[in-house]
Amino acid sequence: MRLLLDLHPDSYPLEGFRKRQLLEWVFVQGAGSFEAMTNLPADLRATLGEEYALNPFREIETVRSTDGSVKYLFTLHDGRQMEAVYMPYLDRRTICVSTMVGCPAKCAFCATGAMGFGRNLTPGEIVGQVLAVAGGEGIAPRELRNLVFMGMGEPLLNYDHTMLAARILLHPQALGMSKRRVTLSTVGLPKGIRRLAAEDDLGIKLAISLHAPDEETRQRIIPTGHRNSIVEIMAAAREYQATTGRRVTFEYSMLRGVNDQLWQARELAGLLRGLVSHVNLIPMNPWDGSGFESSTEAEIQAFYDELEARGVDVSVRRSRGKDAGAACGQLALKRPDAVTGSAASA
Numbered sequence: 031m032r033l034l035l036d037l038h039p040d041s042y043p044l045e046g047f048r049k050r051q052l053l054e055w056v057f058v059q060g061a062g063s064f065e066a067m068t069n070l071p072a073d074l075r076a077t078l079g080e081e082y083a084l085n086p087f088r089e090i091e092t093v094r095s096t097d098g099s100v101k102y103l104f105t106l107h108d109g110r111q112m113e114a115v116y117m118p119y120l121d122r123r124t125i126c127v128s129t130m131v132g133c134p135a136k137c138a139f140c141a142t143g144a145m146g147f148g149r150n151l152t153p154g155e156i157v158g159q160v161l162a163v164a165g166g167e168g169i170a171p172r173e174l175r176n177l178v179f180m181g182m183g184e185p186l187l188n189y190d191h192t193m194l195a196a197r198i199l200l201h202p203q204a205l206g207m208s209k210r211r212v213t214l215s216t217v218g219l220p221k222g223i224r225r226l227a228a229e230d231d232l233g234i235k236l237a238i239s240l241h242a243p244d245e246e247t248r249q250r251i252i253p254t255g256h257r258n259s260i261v262e263i264m265a266a267a268r269e270y271q272a273t274t275g276r277r278v279t280f281e282y283s284m285l286r287g288v289n290d291q292l293w294q295a296r297e298l299a300g301l302l303r304g305l306v307s308h309v310n311l312i313p314m315n316p317w318d319g320s321g322f323e324s325s326t327e328a329e330i331q332a333f334y335d336e337l338e339a340r341g342v343d344v345s346v347r348r349s350r351g352k353d354a355g356a357a358c359g360q361l362a363l364k365r366p367d368a369v370t371g372s373a374a375s376a
């Protein structure tokens with residue numbers, strides 16, 4: 031049976047008015063079943079139910095953080111598991127979605143990387159995270175206006191499925207998200223960055239996890255990083271900007287005594303010269319067995335000041351959901367001793 035959410039909205043079954051009704055049920059109302067689509071004739075609902083599955087998940091659990099963030103743990107129909115994080119800010123609601131079960135990039139500070147690679151998610155399994163989180167939070171799917179491909183997995187290694195998911199997210203008859211509010215975060219794959227730059231109908235934003243300005247440190251943090259040198263990554267970022275005109279964000283996890291030295295801030299500033307960019311400094315989020323600790327507030331401030339003095343646009347990103355194991359680098363299917371519960375499931 032096919033997963034309906036795997037289809038591009040233009041390829042949905044039915045025609046004209048009925049097709050619009052179906053799309054509205056799925057993406058505007060967030061209907062959990064074909065039976066709930068009460069303005070479709072009963073025989074049509076039955077036929078759809080025989081040919082398509084609507085829900086990509088067998089089970090959904092939630093872990094709620096005291097700061098309001100919620101980690102969603104999804105069990106897929108093949109029994110594999112992955113996660114998304116919902117972050118309700120005062121003025122906006124953001125969702126961080128996964129593109130893979132596990133991740134092959136193996137970043138040393140990241141709990142997901144330590145799990146290894148499971149499999150790619152399908153487009154519907156990616157988009158389904160948005161619908162499930164909206165359902166779990168009791169809001170309309172379109173109220174989730176900000177999305178980051180920053181959960182489990184390297185989106186550029188699941189390229190086609192991630193691109194189709196992005197097109198479904200942006201499609202006016204589907205979730206209608208603004209391209210300016212969707213960000214793809216990559217470990218830095220030059221080929222994928224160039225392909226993304228060429229997707230000129232998409233226009234989503236790019237974030238690159240650089241984490242170090244020198245090869246030796248970067249390969250310690252990202253053991254698979256040797257496949258793409260920093261020089262190649264920066265060249266791809268410059269090409270991306272020349273093609274799209276868009277600013278590039280660089281993610282930088284602050285690891286104490288590893289990548290937080292002032293000479294590294296100076297090298298980073300040098301790498302970014304002439305590029306319209308923004309640097310996010312992210313205090314490392316601890317997890318058992320990571321072998322790293324976060325830089326202190328004072329060390330982060332000194333690194334920040336060094337960058338700012340060299341004209342780098344920089345901010346410190348405070349991760350949310352630490353107590354729920356939902357912060358950056360913590361996603362590893364753990365259920366910490368926070369408040370757990372169930373959301374709507376198949």
Ligand code: SF4
Binds near residue numbers: 134141359
């Ligand atoms: S930080 Fe991202 S790319 Fe690196 S291992 Fe974790 S999920 Fe994969």
